[in-house]
Amino acid sequence: MTRVLIVANRLPVTVRAVDGGVEVQPSTGGLATGLLRPHEQSGGLWIGWSGASEELTDDQQAALTSQLDGLRLVNIPLTPTQVSRYYEGFANGVLWPLFHYLLGELPLHVRDWDAYVEVNERFAEVVAEHYRPGDRIWVHDYQLLLLPDLLRQRLPEARIGFFLHIPFPSEELFRTLPAREALLRGMLGADLVGFHTPGYLRHFASSLTQLLGLTVDVDRVQLSSRDVRLGVFPMGVDAENFETLAEDPAVRAETEALKGDGSVRLMVGVDRLDYTKGIPRRLLSYEKMLQDHPDLRERVRLVQVAVPSRTGVEAYQEFRLLVDGLVGRINGEFGTAHWVPVHYIFRGLSDTELVSLYRAADVMVVTPLRDGMNLVAKEFLAARTDGDGVLVLSEFAGASWELPEALQVNPYDVDGTAETFHRALSMSEEERRARLQPLRTRVREFDVHRWTAAFLEQLEQRDPRALTSAATPAPLDEQAARTALTRRLDATAELLVFLDYDGTLVPYAPTPDLARPDPGLLELLGALARRRETAVHVVSGRTREALEKWLGALPLALHAEHGFWTRARPGADWVAAADKVGSWREPVLAILRDVAARTPGSLVEIKSAALAWHYRMAEPETGARRANELRLHLAQLLSNQPVEILSGNKVVEMRPHGINKGRIFPSLSPERLATTAVLAMGDDQTDEDLFAAMPPDAISIRVGPGPTRAGYRIDGVKAARAILESLLERPRVTPTEAPPRGRSSAAPAGPLPPVRR
Numbered sequence: 001m002t003r004v005l006i007v008a009n010r011l012p013v014t015v016r017a018v019d020g021g022v023e024v025q026p027s028t029g030g031l032a033t034g035l036l037r038p039h040e041q042s043g044g045l046w047i048g049w050s051g052a053s054e055e056l057t058d059d060q061q062a063a064l065t066s067q068l069d070g071l072r073l074v075n076i077p078l079t080p081t082q083v084s085r086y087y088e089g090f091a092n093g094v095l096w097p098l099f100h101y102l103l104g105e106l107p108l109h110v111r112d113w114d115a116y117v118e119v120n121e122r123f124a125e126v127v128a129e130h131y132r133p134g135d136r137i138w139v140h141d142y143q144l145l146l147l148p149d150l151l152r153q154r155l156p157e158a159r160i161g162f163f164l165h166i167p168f169p170s171e172e173l174f175r176t177l178p179a180r181e182a183l184l185r186g187m188l189g190a191d192l193v194g195f196h197t198p199g200y201l202r203h204f205a206s207s208l209t210q211l212l213g214l215t216v217d218v219d220r221v222q223l224s225s226r227d228v229r230l231g232v233f234p235m236g237v238d239a240e241n242f243e244t245l246a247e248d249p250a251v252r253a254e255t256e257a258l259k260g261d262g263s264v265r266l267m268v269g270v271d272r273l274d275y276t277k278g279i280p281r282r283l284l285s286y287e288k289m290l291q292d293h294p295d296l297r298e299r300v301r302l303v304q305v306a307v308p309s310r311t312g313v314e315a316y317q318e319f320r321l322l323v324d325g326l327v328g329r330i331n332g333e334f335g336t337a338h339w340v341p342v343h344y345i346f347r348g349l350s351d352t353e354l355v356s357l358y359r360a361a362d363v364m365v366v367t368p369l370r371d372g373m374n375l376v377a378k379e380f381l382a383a384r385t386d387g388d389g390v391l392v393l394s395e396f397a398g399a400s401w402e403l404p405e406a407l408q409v410n411p412y413d414v415d416g417t418a419e420t421f422h423r424a425l426s427m428s429e430e431e432r433r434a435r436l437q438p439l440r441t442r443v444r445e446f447d448v449h450r451w452t453a454a455f456l457e458q459l460e461q462r463d464p465r466a467l468t469s470a471a472t473p474a475p476l477d478e479q480a481a482r483t484a485l486t487r488r489l490d491a492t493a494e495l496l497v498f499l500d501y502d503g504t505l506v507p508y509a510p511t512p513d514l515a516r517p518d519p520g521l522l523e524l525l526g527a528l529a530r531r532r533e534t535a536v537h538v539v540s541g542r543t544r545e546a547l548e549k550w551l552g553a554l555p556l557a558l559h560a561e562h563g564f565w566t567r568a569r570p571g572a573d574w575v576a577a578a579d580k581v582g583s584w585r586e587p588v589l590a591i592l593r594d595v596a597a598r599t600p601g602s603l604v605e606i607k608s609a610a611l612a613w614h615y616r617m618a619e620p621e622t623g624a625r626r627a628n629e630l631r632l633h634l635a636q637l638l639s640n641q642p643v644e645i646l647s648g649n650k651v652v653e654m655r656p657h658g659i660n661k662g663r664i665f666p667s668l669s670p671e672r673l674a675t676t677a678v679l680a681m682g683d684d685q686t687d688e689d690l691f692a693a694m695p696p697d698a699i700s701i702r703v704g705p706g707p708t709r710a711g712y713r714i715d716g717v718k719a720a721r722a723i724l725e726s727l728l729e730r731p732r733v734t735p736t737e738a739p740p741r742g743r744s745s746a747a748p749a750g751p752l753p754p755v756r757r
């Protein structure tokens with residue numbers, strides 16, 4: 001079986017320094033349980049920090065390593081400074097509150113970024129040291145957002161998955177982070193990025209669009225050399241284990257003891273003591289319920305368990321005092337000699353204690369202000385083999401979209417939550433059972449093992465639409481393109497060059513009119529066209545007028561509107577490829593004008609044969625959405641018309657059928673082809689027609705990202721121009737196998753003789 005390398009901030013153990021050595025205890029958290037199976041079955045490694053923050057002696061360190069080795073765990077020791085800056089400072093002090101929408105908990109001045117980078121790099125080094133080809137790497141959570149890309153740089157071929165256990169916040173909030181772009185790029189190093197809910201995936205996709213300008217196609221992001229898939233994998237619990245525990249005699253006995261004679265109803269809350277979990281507002285709602293419904297006094301009890309957590313972070317120390325104060329206030333105000341309204345436990349519970357509470361609860365209250373998933377809610381459901389009990393669940397817990405039959409509350413609405421608490425306590429047994437049953441079924445079906453398997457299976461699969469699929473070999477890089485070009489030039493006598501304009505020779509400008517050629521480009525094209533035995537064609541979607549105005553004086557062949565119009569040489573007439581067909585134009589133009597009016601920053605371009613709607617300056621998400629709607633609408637409208645709908649780079653274009661850039665390639669005899677080097681460069685979908693029409697020996701180059709049939713890919717306009725310049729550095733020499741010079745001066749046997757001097 002393929003080895004899985006699990007990489008998480010923490011190893012699934014607790015380490016304690018003891019006299020003369022260390023004590024290593026396995027931990028039983030949700031993540032540890034879920035991942036233990038692939039860890040054991042795949043024979044892989046788990047790489048992370050042991051949690052020991054104090055400096056261990058050399059002997060203790062050696063004892064620790066040897067014990068961890070036996071469990072196939074690899075420790076990444078952190079210094080006390082790293083713990084305080086990377087872990088408590090940046091990960092828990094900045095990312096944690098921000099990703100949970102709690103900006104008020106952020107420090108005024110964020111200073112620990114460098115420590116976060118340093119530790120992520122340290123993780124990358126250790127993982128790379130242990131990596132063997134064929135291993136799958138699965139990186140976990142917000143402490144390691146940079147790691148996927150750091151690994152990609154070291155291990156370009158590795159299959160890397162990343163899962164985020166906490167929410168991914170809305171783009172509006174995420175963008176407040178100074179290091180926002182670096183964090184997104186870090187995550188994009190993975191092949192598969194997983195989230196608990198579709199909402200988090202949407203927020204991430206929208207951040208990629210708004211902050212990095214990337215296009216996300218539902219669940220896939222196209223980078224220049226590979227695709228990244230996005231997926232939703234709601235994490236589950238080990239339901240079977242909770243069911244077994246629930247039937248344990250010790251649990252049954254404890255449950256009976258907790259219930260007593262049934263005269264006092266039990267509400268239960270179980271959380272880490274964390275400000276995201278909503279404990280203070282939960283207490284206020286409970287207090288409000290006691291105020292509004294005095295009949296409940298002495299007849300209800302809230303058991304609130306809080307495990308100490310992140311006690312080194314200042315915000316958590318203050319938070320503890322707040323909770324202590326509220327508990328004291330409610331107990332002081334409502335308590336009697338016979339009754340304590342809030343039973344507060346500040347420690348971790350054993351499994352038996354925990355499951356007994358789940359079983360004894362009349363109402364389980366899970367009301368976080370924000371929570372990636374929340375496993376407590378699912379553990380409660382799994383434990384309720386008796387089919388009874390009510391779950392009150394915050395709509396801001398990731399679990400809420402999977403558990404709609406729970407009583408959902410907005411935890412910020414203290415009064416509303418108080419009323420829901422009351423409703424939960426008053427619910428009939430029939431309704432309680434009817435609601436619980438589907439919830440339990442879902443928790444049993446989608447348990448933690450299914451979660452792990454689903455993620456790993458998807459990581460294993462190749463995306464059928466990916467650029468790197470076996471059917472289309474991945475394009476080679478700039479260096480390979482140059483080598484191939486040199487080799488081809490050495491073996492041939494003539495050179496034919498086909499160049500797209502926008503995005504290839506000049507960068508995109510806010511409006512089409514602003515993308516005029518700079519003097520450097522004019523000089524480059526002029527020199528290239530004057531190169532011996534060389535013909536240069538510029539083939540663009542632009543109008544005749546634009547090309548004539550900007551490039552007309554150069555000795556180039558120009559092709560406007562994707563090859564609808566052609567001008568063979570300066571001063572020659574523009575020739576149309578077909579009659580202008582037009583019955584579809586008027587209604588389409590009216591639609592485009594309407595869309596442009598409703599989409600600020602977009603505009604309509606009217607060409608003689610084609611119509612285009614450009615949305616480069618529109619707000620990216622609105623633009624992309626309108627483009628989709630437009631394509632769908634036009635596809636229906638034009639289904640029986642001789643019109644093609646094209647999606648270019650931030651443009652939707654309609655043009656007569658059969659007119660595309662591919663048609664301009666002259667038909668050359670096989671002998672002529674053998675002695676002609678052909679180079680084609682373009683950056684968008686319309687250039688794919690050009691590449692498709694190229695002979696097998698041609699060097700076709702895609703400029704920038706996107707799926708392509710081209711043999712090579714380069715970064716952008718700068719690289720494209722550099723390739724053209726390199727042609728000038730290689731003066732034409734007649735190779736021995738090339739035909740005599742006189743022959744090459746004859747016009748090629750095609751409709752469009754290349755321009756030559």
Ligand code: ADQ
Nearest residue numbers: 030165270271272305307347348349371372373374375376
């Ligand atoms: P957490 O924030 O830790 O996890 P949660 O999902 O509720 O939150 O898991 C807590 C775990 O700790 C549960 O297994 C629970 O049983 C246990 N626990 C809590 N209080 C306890 C107590 N007093 N005694 C003993 N055990 C206790 C992060 C995200 C979550 C996400 C998980 C998994 O914040 O949103 O669900 O990761 O992805």
